[in-house]
Amino acid sequence: MSEIELRARNFLSVLRHCQHLQMTVERADEDGLVLRLPYSDQIVGNPVTGVIHGGAITTLMDTCCGISTVCYLPEFEICPTLDLRIDYMHPAEPGKPIFGFAECYRVTPTVIFTRGIAYQDDREQPIAHVVGTFMRMGKAVDPADLGKRIDQGDA
Amino acid sequence: MSLSEQQVQQIITRSHETGDYSALVELIPYARMIGMQVTRLGNEAFFTLPRQDINIGNPVLPALHGGVIAGFMEQSAMLHLMMFMNSEVFPKIIDFSVDYLRAGLYRDTYATCQVWRQGRRVGNVAITAWQTHSSEPIATARAHFKLD
Numbered sequence: 001m002s003e004i005e006l007r008a009r010n011f012l013s014v015l016r017h018c019q020h021l022q023m024t025v026e027r028a029d030e031d032g033l034v035l036r037l038p039y040s041d042q043i044v045g046n047p048v049t050g051v052i053h054g055g056a057i058t059t060l061m062d063t064c065c066g067i068s069t070v071c072y073l074p075e076f077e078i079c080p081t082l083d084l085r086i087d088y089m090h091p092a093e094p095g096k097p098i099f100g101f102a103e104c105y106r107v108t109p110t111v112i113f114t115r116g117i118a119y120q121d122d123r124e125q126p127i128a129h130v131v132g133t134f135m136r137m138g139k140a141v142d143p144a145d146l147g148k149r150i151d152q153g154d155a
Numbered sequence: 156m157s158l159s160e161q162q163v164q165q166i167i168t169r170s171h172e173t174g175d176y177s178a179l180v181e182l183i184p185y186a187r188m189i190g191m192q193v194t195r196l197g198n199e200a201f202f203t204l205p206r207q208d209i210n211i212g213n214p215v216l217p218a219l220h221g222g223v224i225a226g227f228m229e230q231s232a233m234l235h236l237m238m239f240m241n242s243e244v245f246p247k248i249i250d251f252s253v254d255y256l257r258a259g260l261y262r263d264t265y266a267t268c269q270v271w272r273q274g275r276r277v278g279n280v281a282i283t284a285w286q287t288h289s290s291e292p293i294a295t296a297r298a299h300f301k302l303d
C-alpha cells in the first residue's frame with residue numbers, strides 16, 4: 001500500500017460517522033481519492049423508492065474532498081470545510097454502493113479548491129457533481145496528535 | 156422495509172391535519188438515523204438535531220461531521236417545504252450549497268428555514284443552523300427542490 005493510501009485510510013478510520021456508514025478507501029494516489037459508501041437501509045431518504053438520502057451523499061463527498069487533501073499535501077493538516085456545493089444529476093439506484101471521487105485542482109498557502117463526482121456503475125454518468133473549498137490551518141497540533149496518527153499509521 | 160406510496164401518503168396527510176410531523180420524520184430512515192426532530196409552532200417550524208455519538212466526525216474536538224450538519228439542513232428544508240405547501244409528496248433535491256461558518260461542536264444543533272421563492276416547479280429555500288444563538292450560525296445553506 002502506498003503512503004498516500006495509508007494516510008487516507010488512517011484519516012477515514014478516525015471519523016466516527018464515516019465508520020458508522022462503513023465507508024472505505026477504494027484508491028488514493030497523486031491523482032485523487034476514491035471512497036466507497038455501501039448501500040444500507042439506514043441511509044434511505046425516500047421510504048417508497050429506497051433511494052439514498054442526499055445527506056449521505058453530501059457526507060460521502062465532504063469526506064472525499066476533505067481527505068483528498070492528503071493526496072497533495074506532504075504531511076497531514078487539519079483542513080475544515082469552508083463551503084461545499086452539490087448538483088444532483090439523477091437519483092442513485094437503490095441497492096448499489098456509491099463511489100465518490102475527489103481531486104484538489106488548486107492548492108494555495110491558505111485554501112484548497114477541490115472538485116469531485118459521485119457515481120455508481122459508470123463514472124461517465126455521475127449521480128452528482130461537487131465542488132468544495134477547504135481552509136489550510138497549518139500542521140496539526142492537538143493533544144491526541146491526530147496528524148501523527150494519520151501520517152504514521154497507528155490510528 | 157419499503158413502504159407503499161399509500162401508507163406514506165396517509166402519514167403525510169395525518170401530519171398536515173394534526174400539525175405533528177414526528178411520524179413523518181420517523182418514516183424517513185436517514186432522518187431517524189441522525190436523530191432529527193421537528194416542532195411546528197404556529198406558522199413556524201424548528202428543527203432539532205440532538206447531540207448523538209454516531210454523528211461525530213473529528214473525534215478530537217469533538218465535532219459533528221460536516222456532512223451530517225448538511226444532511227440535517229437539507230432534510231429540514233425538505234420538510235419545511237412540505238409543511239408549508241401542504242405537499243403530499245417528497246420534494247426532490249436539485250442542488251445544495253452550504254457555507255460552514257463555525258465548528259459544529261458536540262452539542263444540540265437547531266435549524267430554521269426560509270422559502271425565498273416557491274414557483275410551480277421549483278422552490279428555493281435558505282437554511283440557518285446554530286447551536287448557541289441564531290445570530291451566531293454554525294452554517295448557512297440554500298437548496299433548490301423540484302416540486303412536481
